[in-house]
Amino acid sequence: AQSVTQLGSHVSVSEGALVLLRCNYSSSVPPYLFWYVQYPNQGLQLLLKYTSAATLVKGINGFEAEFKKSETSFHLTKPSAHMSDAAEYFCAVSEGSGTASKLTFGTGTRLQVTL
Amino acid sequence: EAGVAQSPRYKIIEKRQSVAFWCNPISGHATLYWYQQILGQGPKLLIQFQNNGVVDDSQLPKDRFSAERLKGVDSTLKIQPAKLEDSAVYLCASSLDRYEKLFFGSGTQLSVL
Numbered sequence A: 001a002q003s004v005t006q007l008g009s010h011v012s013v014s015e016g017a018l019v020l021l022r023c024n025y026s027s028s029v030p031p032y033l034f035w036y037v038q039y040p041n042q043g044l045q046l047l048l049k050y051t052s053a054a055t056l057v058k059g060i061n062g063f064e065a066e067f068k069k070s071e072t073s074f075h076l077t078k079p080s081a082h083m084s085d086a087a088e089y090f091c092a093v094s095e096g097s098g099t100a101s102k103l104t105f106g107t108g109t110r111l112q113v114t115l
Numbered sequence B: 001e002a003g004v005a006q007s008p009r010y011k012i013i014e015k016r017q018s019v020a021f022w023c024n025p026i027s028g029h030a031t032l033y034w035y036q037q038i039l040g041q042g043p044k045l046l047i048q049f050q051n052n053g054v055v056d057d058s059q060l061p062k063d064r065f066s067a068e069r070l071k072g073v074d075s076t077l078k079i080q081p082a083k084l085e086d087s088a089v090y091l092c093a094s095s096l097d098r099y100e101k102l103f104f105g106s107g108t109q110l111s112v113l
Helices: none
Strands: A003-007 A010-014 A019-026 A032-038 A044-050 A056-058 A064-068 A073-078 A087-094 A109-114 B005-007 B010-013 B019-024 B031-037 B044-050 B053-056 B065-069 B075-079 B088-095 B108-112
Touching (some): A019 A032, A019 A109, A073 A087, B019 B088, B044 B065, B075 B088
Parallel strands (some): A010 A109
Antiparallel strands (some): A003 A019, A019 A073, B044 B053, B065 B075
């Protein structure tokens, strides 16, 4: 069965500092991996996705993530945090585009950005 | 383009009562999903429709939850009777096809007292 583990339910960074949100996955087949962001009182929005092409994936708002098979990781990074990045971030996995294409989400990491 | 619309935004009911949520997906999106997001947890898929048909309802508690998607457009999710543990945000999402990017609505926050 597929699953993702997000390390750290809360992360706090200073404005301008590096953002690093951790995600490790478990999948019996080559996975598709996603990062979604949820702003307060809004629905989830796709930041980026990995579908077995380039291992470094660039997304919206300056975020990127690197797929590392040897570490079963798909960590989300942004070089310089902005106040508007404060939100909850969810990592998700799907076992490819076949019949088992259901998305399984992690428990989320709340990002706080301070001045 | 208009996003995924959900109503109501908030609902408070007592246990053993019934409740229904409504979702209007983005026009032309064939796939519709209902997720349950309990506080402190990630969203969990309850049911997935492809047009009118159910693709996956393996995690839907069928003794109390039901969902339908009439004419392959709008969908309703019903809980009857509600339990305390059903308190959660119910998210609707849609996509052009089952393998495409999901667009989420703002959700319905349900409190069962």
